[in-house]
Each structure stands twice: as C-alpha cells, then as structure tokens.
Amino acid sequence: MVQCLVRGEIRGAGLDVFENEPDVPKELFALDNVVLSPHQAVLTHEAFVGLGELVTGNLEAFFSNKPLLSPAVID
Numbered sequence: 001m002v003q004c005l006v007r008g009e010i011r012g013a014g015l016d017v018f019e020n021e022p023d024v025p026k027e028l029f030a031l032d033n034v035v036l037s038p039h040q041a042v043l044t045h046e047a048f049v050g051l052g053e054l055v056t057g058n059l060e061a062f063f064s065n066k067p068l069l070s071p072a073v074i075d
Contacts, residue, residue, distance in 0.1 A: 002027050005034055 002025045004010040012033040018024050028034050057069045 005031055008033075 001010065001013070005013060006027055010033075012035075014035040014037065015028070016037045016039055024036065028036060054069060060066075061068050
C-alpha cells in the first residue's frame with residue numbers, strides 16, 4: 001500500500017491502524033496524500049458509552065450463567 005501511495009496508484013489514504021504498530025512506515029510521513037491518526041476515532045463519547053454498555057452486558061451475562069455478548073476465543 002505504501003508503494004502504491006508513493007507512486008500515485010492510490011490517490012490518497014486516511015490511516016488509523018498500521019501493520020507493525022507502533023512502527024509506522026517512514027515514507028508515509030512525507031506524503032501529501034496521506035493523513036495519519038493515532039487511533040483517535042475511538043475517543044468519542046458514543047464509543048465510551050457503547051463500551052460501558054458492552055462491559056455491563058457481559059458482566060450481567062456472566063453472573064447469570066448466560067452466554068457472553070462478546071466472548072474471547074483463545075486458541
């Protein structure tokens with residue numbers, strides 16, 4: 001993707017997640033067609049309300065011996 005942005009094959013990108021975080025490809029910083037963001041999209045009132053509702057729902061399910069809303073699968 002980086003090389004496609006450098007060559008102009010991709011006209012632009014707004015990026016919030018990177019393959020090898022926290023290491024961001026240095027080439028991206030020099031590009032005028034790229035906007036980089038450090039995961040700020042999650043820092044909204046709505047996101048925190050939703051997270052609180054999910055945690056509460058999972059706790060209620062757990063203590064009621066019901067399936068969790070978002071179970072963690074560990075392989």
